[in-house]
Structure formats: C-alpha cells, structure tokens
Amino acid sequence: MDYMVQNSELGCTWNSGTYDVKAYQKARTVTLIPGDGIGPEISAAVVRIFDAAKVPIHWEERNVTPVQSPAGKWMIPHSAKCSMDKNKLGLKGPLKTPVAAGHPSMNLLLRKTFDLYANVRPCVSIAGYHTPFADVNLVTIRENTEGEYSGIEHVIVDGVVQSIKLITEGASRRVAEFAFEFARKNQRGTVTAVHKANIMRLSDGLFLKKCREVAENYKDVHFKEMYLDTVCLNMVQDPTQFDVLVMPNLYGDILSDLCAGLVGGLGVTPSGNIGANGLAIFESVHGTAPDIAGKDLANPTALLLSAVMMLRHTGLGQHATRIERACFDMISDGKARSQSVLTPARSRKLYNTILLEFLVHKKPPPPPPPPPPPPPPPPP
Amino acid sequence: MIPGDGVGPELMLSVKDVFKAAEVPVEFEEHQLSEVQGTATPSKLEKLLQDMRANRVAIKGKLNAPMEVKGELNSYEMELRRQMDLFANVVRCKSLLGCATRHPNLDLVVIREQTEGEYSSLEHESVSGVVECLKIVTRNKSQRIAKFAFDYATRHGRHAVTAVHKANIMKLGDGLFLQCCEEVSQLYPKIKFNSMIVDNCCMQLVRDPYQFDVLLTPNLYGNVLDHVVAGLVGGAGVVPGESYSADYAVFETGARHPFAQAVGRNIANPTAMLLTAANMLHHLKYASLFLCSLNLGVFFFPLSLLQVRTRDVGGYSTTTDFVQTVIDNMRPSIH
Numbered sequence: 001m002d003y004m005v006q007n008s009e010l011g012c013t014w015n016s017g018t019y020d021v022k023a024y025q026k027a028r029t030v031t032l033i034p035g036d037g038i039g040p041e042i043s044a045a046v047v048r049i050f051d052a053a054k055v056p057i058h059w060e061e062r063n064v065t066p067v068q069s070p071a072g073k074w075m076i077p078h079s080a081k082c083s084m085d086k087n088k089l090g091l092k093g094p095l096k097t098p099v100a101a102g103h104p105s106m107n108l109l110l111r112k113t114f115d116l117y118a119n120v121r122p123c124v125s126i127a128g129y130h131t132p133f134a135d136v137n138l139v140t141i142r143e144n145t146e147g148e149y150s151g152i153e154h155v156i157v158d159g160v161v162q163s164i165k166l167i168t169e170g171a172s173r174r175v176a177e178f179a180f181e182f183a184r185k186n187q188r189g190t191v192t193a194v195h196k197a198n199i200m201r202l203s204d205g206l207f208l209k210k211c212r213e214v215a216e217n218y219k220d221v222h223f224k225e226m227y228l229d230t231v232c233l234n235m236v237q238d239p240t241q242f243d244v245l246v247m248p249n250l251y252g253d254i255l256s257d258l259c260a261g262l263v264g265g266l267g268v269t270p271s272g273n274i275g276a277n278g279l280a281i282f283e284s285v286h287g288t289a290p291d292i293a294g295k296d297l298a299n300p301t302a303l304l305l306s307a308v309m310m311l312r313h314t315g316l317g318q319h320a321t322r323i324e325r326a327c328f329d330m331i332s333d334g335k336a337r338s339q340s341v342l343t344p345a346r347s348r349k350l351y352n353t354i355l356l357e358f359l360v361h362k363k364p365p366p367p368p369p370p371p372p373p374p375p376p377p378p379p380p
Numbered sequence: 381m382i383p384g385d386g387v388g389p390e391l392m393l394s395v396k397d398v399f400k401a402a403e404v405p406v407e408f409e410e411h412q413l414s415e416v417q418g419t420a421t422p423s424k425l426e427k428l429l430q431d432m433r434a435n436r437v438a439i440k441g442k443l444n445a446p447m448e449v450k451g452e453l454n455s456y457e458m459e460l461r462r463q464m465d466l467f468a469n470v471v472r473c474k475s476l477l478g479c480a481t482r483h484p485n486l487d488l489v490v491i492r493e494q495t496e497g498e499y500s501s502l503e504h505e506s507v508s509g510v511v512e513c514l515k516i517v518t519r520n521k522s523q524r525i526a527k528f529a530f531d532y533a534t535r536h537g538r539h540a541v542t543a544v545h546k547a548n549i550m551k552l553g554d555g556l557f558l559q560c561c562e563e564v565s566q567l568y569p570k571i572k573f574n575s576m577i578v579d580n581c582c583m584q585l586v587r588d589p590y591q592f593d594v595l596l597t598p599n600l601y602g603n604v605l606d607h608v609v610a611g612l613v614g615g616a617g618v619v620p621g622e623s624y625s626a627d628y629a630v631f632e633t634g635a636r637h638p639f640a641q642a643v644g645r646n647i648a649n650p651t652a653m654l655l656t657a658a659n660m661l662h663h664l665k666y667a668s669l670f671l672c673s674l675n676l677g678v679f680f681f682p683l684s685l686l687q688v689r690t691r692d693v694g695g696y697s698t699t700t701d702f703v704q705t706v707i708d709n710m711r712p713s714i715h
Contacts, residue, residue, distance in 0.1 A: 132482035133586070148498075148515070153552040159519035163553040165498070169509035196600075198445040198455065202503035203513040229607040233635055236586060236611035250546075254579050254604055261583035 027058040028314055031083045034061065035093030037288025038298035043093050045300040046307050055311065055319045060087065064095070066109055074104060076113055084114060089314065090281035091307055094288040111144060116273040116281065117171065118178045119144045119252065122309065123259040126268060128332025133262040138242040140259055141182065142252020143175040143207075144273065149249045167203040167248065172210035178274060179211075179246035180218040190222040191215070194231050194247035194255065207248055231255065235262070260285075270305035272313065280313055282306040301327065381408040381439050382428070385416055387642050388441020391633075391653035394703045395439065398654060401707040404661065409435065415456045416444045425456060429463055436628050439660055441653075442636040454501045461494055464630070466623040467521065468528045469494045471606045471634035476651070479614040479693050488609050489594045491532060492602025493525040494623060499599045517553040517598065522560035528624070529596040530568045540572040540593040541565065544581050544601050557598050582608055610635040617649030617692040620656035622663070631660040646698040649690040654706065 034043040050057055062080040069075060084090050095106040110116065119142040125135055152164040176193075183191050193211040197204040208225060215223035226234075228251050234241060235255070239262055245255065260269040266286040273281045284302035292298055304327055311320035383389040399406060411428045413420045420443075432438050445455030460466075469492040475485050502514040526543075533541050543561040547554040558575055565573035576584070578601045584591060585608055595605055610619040619634030633652040642648045689695025690702055 131587075149549050151549075153550060155552060159556075161517045161552045161556050163515040163517070163550050165513040165515060167511045167513070196603075199458070199499055199501075200503065200513050202505060203511045206509075206511050229603050229635070230637065232582075232604050233607040233611045233616060233637075236608055237615055250600075253546075254582055254601075257579035258582040258586060258608065261586040265583065265587065 027056040028089065028316075029058045029060055029087045030310070031080070031087050031090040032059045032061045033064050033080070033090060033092040033095075035288065036096040037094060037290045037293045039093030039095070039288060041294070041296070041298050042284070042300035042303045043091070045298075046091070046304050049304065049323065050307070053319060053323055055316065055323075057311075064092075064106065064110065066104075066106070074109065076109060081113065084279065084281070088277070088279045089310060090279075091303070091310060092281055092283040093303060094284060094286060096288045096290075110281065111273070114279055114281065115145070115276040116279075117143065117145050117276065118175050118274040119256070120182065120272045120274065120309075121256045121260065121269060121285075123256075123263045123269060125263050126328055126331055128328070129264050129268065131262060131264050133236075133239055136239045136259070136262050138239065138259060139182070139186075139188065139244045140252060140256040141175065141179045141244060141246045142256055143171060143246075143248050144252075145249075146171050147249030149253075165200075165203060165250075167206050169206060169210060172207045172248075173214060176211040176214040176246060179244060180214055180221055183221045183244045184218060188221070188244045190224060190243040191218075192224040192226050192231070192242060192245050194226055194228050194245055194251050196228050196251075198227065204248065211246065228255075232258070235259070266302065267299055268301050268305065270302060270309045272306065272309050280310070282310040282313075301331075381410045382413055382441065382443070383410065384441025385414050385444040386442060386637070387648040390643070390646070390648055390699060391650050392439075392441060394650040394699060395653055395657045397703050398706055399657070406661070406664070408439075413443060413456065416446050420456050425459065429460070432464060432628060432630075437660060437664060438628070438630045439657060440630060440632045442632070458499060458501060461623070464628050465495065465625040466628065466630055467493060467495045468525055468624045469602065469606075469621060470532065470624070471610070471619060471621040473609040473613045473619055473634065475613050476618055479618060481612060481614050483589050483612050486589055486609075486613050488589065488592055489532070489536075489538065490602060490605050490609055491525065491529040491594060491596050492606065493521060493598050494602075495599075496521050497599030515550075515553060517556050519556060519560055522557045522598075523564060526561045526564035526596060529594060530564055530571055533571050533594050534568065538571070538594050540574070542581070542592055542595050543573070543575040544578050544595055544597040544605065545575060546578050546601070548577060554598070561596060578604070581605065585609065585612065607635050615649075615692050616652065617690065618651045618655075620652055620659050622656070622659055629660075629663055631656045631663070646700060647691045648699050649692050650699055650702055651690075 032043060032047070034040040047059060060083050062077070062083050064076045064080045066074045067077055075081075092110075097105045097107075120139060121142075122139045124137050125131065125133065146166045146168060148163070148165045150164060150166045152166070154162055156162050179191050182188070193208055195204040195208050197208050211223070211225070215221070228247075231242075231245070232255075235258060239259070247255065257266075260266055263269065266284075269285060271283050271285045273283065275281070284306055286302055289298065305324070308320045308324045308327075311317070311323070381392060383392045396408065409431055411424070411431065413424055413428060443455070443457040443460070445457060454462075471490045471492075473486060473488045473490070475481060475483070475487070496516050496518060498513070498515045500514055500516045502516070503511060505511050529541055532538070543558055545554040545558050547558045561575070562573070565571070578597075581595070582604070585605070589609070589612055595609075597605055606621070607616075610616055613619060616633065616635035616637045621632055621634035621636075623630045623632065633656055635652075690697050690699065
C-alpha cells in the first residue's frame with residue numbers, strides 16, 4: 001500500500017527559506033518498514049498523522065523478512081534494498097527474529113547491509129510524563145558496527161571462552177566525525193567521549209585518540225572525556241550536566257538504555273541509525289508486543305518521535321516541530337491518558353483522534369459538556 | 381593501609397582520627413603507592429603484597445591508572461587484585477537517613493567478579509589501526525563468584541539474586557557465565573534466582589530499583605552497575621565496598637573515584653571511607669566492641685541532624701567538620 005500526500009497542498013505555504021528549499025518543492029520518498037507485532041498499527045498511525053499534517057512525504061512500504069540467496073547467504077529482499085538505496089531514508093517499526101528462524105538477527109542484518117555505523121538517541125524529558133529525573137536533554141551517539149558486538153567468540157578449551165572486542169581507527173573516526181557534525185548542526189555545545197581507557201588502554205585508547213583528533217577540527221564544540229563509571233554515577237545524580245555523548249558499542253548500548261529509562265522508557269524514545277552514503281533509518285526501539293498486537297492498544301509515540309527525528313534530518317524542521325509539539329501537548333494535557341498515570345494513551349484510536357485535532361485545529365478539542373445537575377431532593 | 385591517589389590520603393586521615401578517638405586497637409602499616417605520581421615500582425608492589433599476605437586485611441583508596449601505555453597493559457590496581465586473587469567485589473548500597481535521593485529506602489548489593497572478563501588486559505594491535513581486546517570468561521571463576529554470591533545472600537538474609545549479562549549478543553562468553561549461575565542457583569532453592577540483560581537492568585534500575593536485591597555480575601557490567609546504584613543512593617561519597625579472596629579481604633569505597641578536583645580542599649565526604657572502615661572492624665570481629673556498631677550508627681547522626689553535610693550531599697561542611705562531629709558524637713558513650 002502506498003500513501004500519497006495531496007500534491008496540491010505543497011509549495012507556497014512552506015517557502016520560509018530557512019530550510020532546504022528542494023525538500024519543499026517535491027515530496028520526499030521514505031521507505032516504510034512496518035515491522036512485526038504492533039508494527040503495522042503504529043506505522044499506520046504515523047502515516048495518518050503525517051497525512052493530516054500535510055507533510056510532503058511519500059511512503060514506500062517494504063517487507064524485510066530475509067531471504068536466502070542460492071549461495072546460502074541470508075539477505076534482505078532485493079526490492080527493500082533497492083528502495084532504501086534509492087530513497088536514503090527509512091522508518092522502521094519493531095522487528096522480531098524468531099528463535100528458530102535460521103537467519104541472523106533482523107537488526108544485525110539491516111546494520112550490515114546498509115553499514116549503519118552510528119546510532120543516535122535523543123533523550124528529552126517529556127512535560128506531563130513524570131519521571132524522577134527532570135529536565136533531561138541529552139543525545140547518545142553510539143558506534144554501531146564493531147566493539148564488543150563483533151560476534152567473534154570461541155571456546156579455547158572446555159570451560160574457557162574468549163570474546164574479541166574490536167576497535168578500528170576508521171570506525172572510531174567516522175563516528176566521532178558524525179558526533180561533532182551532529183553537535184554543530186543541532187547547536188549542541190559539548191561532546192563528551194565515554195570510554196574506559198584506563199583499563200582497556202589500547203582499544204579504548206585508540207577510540208579516544210580518534211575523538212581527540214576529530215575534536216581539533218571542531219573548535220566551536222567543547223570536547224570532554226569521561227570514564228564510563230563516572231558518567232553512570234553522575235548520570236543518575238544529575239543528568240542535566242550532559243549534552244552529546246559519543247562512545248563505542250557496548251557502552252553505548254548500556255548508556256542509551258539507561259538514558260531512555262530516565263525519560264520514561266523505550267515507549268517514548270526515538271532512535272535513528274546513520275549509514276554510509278548519507279543513508280538513515282529511523283526506528284522505534286521497543287519490542288513487538290505480540291500480546292497487544294491487533295487490539296488497537298499500541299502507543300505510537302516512539303515511532304512518531306522517530307519520524308519527527310527523520311523530518312529534522314531531512315530539513316523539514318517546521319513540520320517536525322509542529323507534530324512534536326502536538327504530541328507533547330497531548331501527553332501533557334492528559335486527556336489521552338489511560339488509567340495508569342505512567343502510560344500515555346494506550347488506545348490508538350483515542351491517540352489519533354486527539355492528536356489530529358491538536359494538529360488540524362491547532363487548539364485542544366472542546367471539553368465535554370458538564371453533566372446535568374442532579375435533580376433537587378424531594379420536599380419533606 | 382594504602383592511601384592511594386586523589387582524596388584517598390585525606391580520607392585515610394579521617395579514618396585514623398576516628399580510630400584514634402575511639403581507641404580502636406588497630407595499627408596501620410602504610411604503603412604509598414601511586415602509579416600516576418610515579419611512586420609505584422614492581423619492588424614496592426612486591427613488598428606491599430608480602431605485607432598484605434601477612435596481615436590479611438587491608439584498607440585502601442583508589443590507585444589511579446594512567447591512560448598512556450608505558451609498557452605494561454595492566455594497571456597496578458589490577459595487578460594487585462590478580463596477585464591477591466581478590467575475585468569478589470561486594471558493594472552494599474543502602475540509602476542513608478538524611479541523604480535525600482530520588483529513590484529513598486534502597487538496599488541493594490552488587491557482587492562483581494573482579495579478576496577476569498573484560499579486564500584481562502589482553503590487547504594487541506593486529507595491524508596498524510586495528511586493535512583487539514580479549515574478554516575471557518571461564519567456568520571456574522564464574523562458578524566461584526556465583527557460589528560466593530549465593531553464600532553471601534544466604535548469610536545476610538537476602539531473598540533474591542539477579543544475574544546480569546549480555547548473553548543475547550555474547551552467546552558463548554556471557555552464556556557460559558549465565559549457565560554457571562543457573563547451575564549454582566539449583567543448590568540454593570531458598571533464594572530466588574533470575575537473570576536480566578545489562579541494558580534492560582540499567583533501565584529498570586532508574587525506573588524501579590526496588591525490584592532488585594542482590595545483583596551478580598561479571599567484571600565490566602559490575603563496574604557500571606556499582607556506579608549506577610551508588611549514584612541512586614547518594615553518590616560516591618556514601619557507599620562502602622569490600623573485595624574478597626579466599627584468604628584476604630581488602631576494604632575500599634564502593635564507587636572508586638580519586639576525586640582529584642577535591643584534593644587539598646577539605647570537601648570530600650568521608651562517609652564512604654568511614655563506613656568502609658567500620659565494615660573492616662566488623663570483619664575483624666571487633667563487632668563485640670560497642671564502638672563498631674556505634675561507628676555504623678553514629679554516621680546517621682550527622683546526616684540526619686542536617687547540620688553536617690559535605691558538598692556532595694548538598695551541604696557546605698568540610699571533611700574535618702564531619703569527622704569532628706562523628707568523634708564528638710562517639711565520645712560520651714565510650715566513657
């Protein structure tokens with residue numbers, strides 16, 4: 001299914017000149033990978049919301065269930081790969097790798113296919129979604145291709161296992177350059193490299209060296225280095241002291257989930273993966289939630305915020321801000337809350353209705369009429 | 381006693397002052413060893429190890445490890461742990477009265493394997509620009525730390541042990557660790573056992589730390605979790621820790637930070653070091669002496685009276701003020 005935006009709405013209204021004008025002049029095509037479980041529902045929700053907000057995006061839906069080549073190698077389907085290579089932009093829902101699938105993890109396959117080298121996760125406290133940690137506003141940038149997740153392990157003798165952590169100059173430099181470029185483009189003042197070079201002197205030492213070298217070319221961005229344990233200690237005491245964090249794979253995995261926990265969990269955290277050749281895939285990082293799939297209960301906030309991140313990446317900042325503000329207003333307004341105060345709207349229908357009203361009418365829907373006054377007590 | 385780097389020497393002074401005031405019958409043999417200041421040599425280390433083996437109990441500050449490679453990939457601290465085979469590191473994170481945090485009344489223990497895993501110091505540059513670092517996991521050591529954790533839990537009346545790992549990615553390495561933990565847990569049916577992936581564990585710790593009791597981890601994840609939980613109860617200044625081998629015990633603070641910015645400024649919080657010293661006395665079986673329980677109890681006084689708080693817990697008192705208050709509060713009961 002393709003979702004077309006009405007082209008007649010384009011052009012005149014958005015020529016603010018501040019952003020990439022080309023992006024406004026024609027619709028950008030984005031590969032949409034709905035995913036499994038609640039994936040299709042939340043993707044449909046995002047598409048409807050973008051439609052209502054008249055965002056100039058044209059969606060190409062693709063399935064990425066791996067197929068095996070005649071040589072026995074697992075890869076994503078040709079049509080999906082072509083679509084991504086052509087569009088350079090993707091939005092992906094949660095993917096599940098069945099235990100006895102025979103093929104490698106879906107996320108790993110995508111990462112290898114498109115050389116997704118940096119994972120970017122902005123963690124921002126959401127007004128109205130209360131957590132014990134307020135005013136968090138940081139971004140974790142994680143090297144995504146090597147480090148501890150190289151998958152190179154072997155049993156040396158029975159009872160002794162060796163895992164290899166790989167750090168290379170090229171990958172470290174690439175992610176450091178991305179981090180500084182990101183900081184500059186998004187007006188973030190500080191980049192902190194997180195490492196354990198006091199213990200892993202050669203490997204993290206190399207990573208740190210590359211970060212320092214790249215920092216020389218970005219004098220407008222302040223560069224700091226901090227040990228992983230110090231960052232963890234300070235993060236749970238005062239997360240407001242951090243801005244952009246860049247780190248190797250494992251530390252990034254741990255810290256990005258820690259930071260997601262600070263703002264409310266994976267259900268409200270967006271994420272983007274940056275690949276070589278300017279390719280980028282934005283995704284929601286929560287699970288497929290098969291127990292609520294198809295029941296109209298899923299919360300599309302994470303995927304929606306990831307889509308907003310994608311809009312910013314493309315230069316459609318105005319649309320991004322509008323949708324994001326509507327989403328946050330809706331959450332803080334509290335109308336769409338379910339019984340549990342910790343969870344924003346669980347029902348997609350309610351979420352969509354209210355969000356669309358925020359977007360389209362630019363004001364909250366009118367409050368329900370007050371209940372009629374109780375009848376007066378009968379006279380004695 | 382090994383003062384170490386950063387504020388270590390100042391904190392050790394606090395310990396000595398309090399011990400003197402309480403007339404604790406403990407004598408310290410000091411060893412000044414510092415890698416970053418260049419006073420550490422292999423012969424000094426050898427002498428230190430000899431003394432430690434003779435005394436069997438030590439109290440130490442953090443030995444800072446420089447980041448540049450000067451021939452040895454091992455830092456002195458790691459060498460110490462390995463030579464003494466201090467395989468278990470226990471950090472008990474208990475919320476202190478008067479120390480306001482986002483999660484009150486926490487009481488968690490992190491038990492960390494300290495001699496293998498990612499800290500094996502086996503690194504090499506295969507070709508220029510490509511570095512390999514080996515993480516070693518063995519069945520023996522995993523079983524040993526698991527047994528230690530369950531024994532600890534039994535001895536201290538804890539009801540659950542959670543193994544923290546990343547076996548979905550490091551299937552062989554962390555898979556072996558997890559398997560050993562599961563095997564050992566079968567021997568302790570009274571203690572609940574479950575496992576959790578490290579990134580999820582971190583997320584759960586900041587959202588709902590009360591679901592955990594004892595956390596059993598390999599080396600690196602233990603380092604991370606130690607510090608996350610220390611941060612949750614109030615920071616590096618309030619958490620004591622200890623390291624055990626089969627024959628020796630070394631007491632040091634839970635979150636190991638030399639805190640170089642505070643050197644000489646008299647602002648470091650001695651709570652962690654004093655609690656560590658109290659634990660050491662407990663270990664030395666001086667618990668029968670009232671002073672030990674007094675030591676443990678009296679720290680709550682300064683904090684809960686809200687009069688003496690050092691910088692890290694929101695006050696302005698100096699280290700010496702804090703120590704003096706502790707001593708003053710102790711004195712009446714001695715006589």
